[in-house]
Amino acid sequence: MEKFAVYICPKCGKKLYLNGGSLCCEEGHCYDVSSAGYVNLVAGSHRTGGGDGDFAVAAREKIMDAGYYRKLCDRIAREDISGRFLDVGTADGSLPGQLKAAFPNAEFYGTDLSKFAIKHAAKRYKDVGFAVANSAKLPVASGSVDWLSAVFTTIFPEEFSRVLAAGGRFIRVTPGREHLIELRRKLYDEVRENETGSTVKGFTRLSSESVRDVFRAEGELSEALIGMTPYGVRSSKARREAIKGEPIEVTLEFIVEIFKKEE
Numbered sequence: 001m002e003k004f005a006v007y008i009c010p011k012c013g014k015k016l017y018l019n020g021g022s023l024c025c026e027e028g029h030c031y032d033v034s035s036a037g038y039v040n041l042v043a044g045s046h047r048t049g050g051g052d053g054d055f056a057v058a059a060r061e062k063i064m065d066a067g068y069y070r071k072l073c074d075r076i077a078r079e080d081i082s083g084r085f086l087d088v089g090t091a092d093g094s095l096p097g098q099l100k101a102a103f104p105n106a107e108f109y110g111t112d113l114s115k116f117a118i119k120h121a122a123k124r125y126k127d128v129g130f131a132v133a134n135s136a137k138l139p140v141a142s143g144s145v146d147w148l149s150a151v152f153t154t155i156f157p158e159e160f161s162r163v164l165a166a167g168g169r170f171i172r173v174t175p176g177r178e179h180l181i182e183l184r185r186k187l188y189d190e191v192r193e194n195e196t197g198s199t200v201k202g203f204t205r206l207s208s209e210s211v212r213d214v215f216r217a218e219g220e221l222s223e224a225l226i227g228m229t230p231y232g233v234r235s236s237k238a239r240r241e242a243i244k245g246e247p248i249e250v251t252l253e254f255i256v257e258i259f260k261k262e263e
């Protein structure tokens with residue numbers, strides 16, 4: 001099935017073929033395609049409950065639907081995307097989901113360690129091939145993708161380089177200095193600056209751009225915004241309660257870096 005074309009068996013590394021309602025390799029290792037339409041490719045006894053839970057995923061989806069990534073998607077869509085595009089740590093899958101609408105001829109894939117998140121993503125974006133997978137050891141064939149994006153998630157340069165085809169592009173998105181600064185000021189006494197711009201082994205940076213927007217939220221949406229950020233979990237409960245549901249206007253600043261895989 002095209003939708004899962006890049007995935008390989010996490011046990012033996014061989015290609016997976018659709019066999020009834022499962023993806024199987026020639027060694028007989030099989031993985032069910034769930035009724036939601038995703039496949040779990042975390043081998044053995046590794047837990048897949050890591051990452052965002054149900055609440056965080058639902059909060060994230062509300063925020064995305066309110067246009068949180070609009071400018072970011074527009075920026076990425078300025079690239080000439082074709083072939084196969086993999087978004088790792090995709091969470092609710094809104095990035096590949098929205099890009100698929102802009103590039104219907106390209107193939108989009110999304111992986112995340114959180115089963116909750118991938119289930120959610122697969123139900124919503126039927127044209128994207130979603131798998132529960134660890135970015136540190138992707139069940140993806142070597143040299144099989146043309147684009148790989150990692151938005152606000154951990155990067156594994158060697159592994160990303162392995163799955164990218166020669167000349168493939170890696171898009172890293174990290175928070176800029178001003179990202180959610182208003183919210184951070186409300187929740188903390190001291191505001192640390194976000195770090196950006198480090199080099200990535202095995203890749204050459206082609207461009208780096210700051211993409212800014214203003215996001216307004218109130219009531220449920222404002223609560224969802226606080227709930228979805230790491231600040232929601234790490235800041236003091238009293239401070240969070242004090243601003244719960246309050247209308248907020250925040251700066252979004254995404255640093256979008258595009259790298260080329262070195263030969």
Ligand SMILES: C[S@@+](CC[C@H](N)C(=O)[O-])C[C@H]1O[C@@H](n2cnc3c(N)ncnc32)[C@H](O)[C@@H]1O
Binds near residue numbers: 152
């Ligand atoms: C802050 S969220 C960002 C999600 C999404 N890229 C976005 O920008 O909306 C980080 C995501 O990375 C996932 N994640 C963290 N470590 C991971 C790993 N080693 N492999 C796969 N996913 C991972 C988490 O489950 C979570 O969904």
Ligand SMILES: [Zn+2]
Binds near residue numbers: 011014026029
């Ligand atoms: Zn196998």
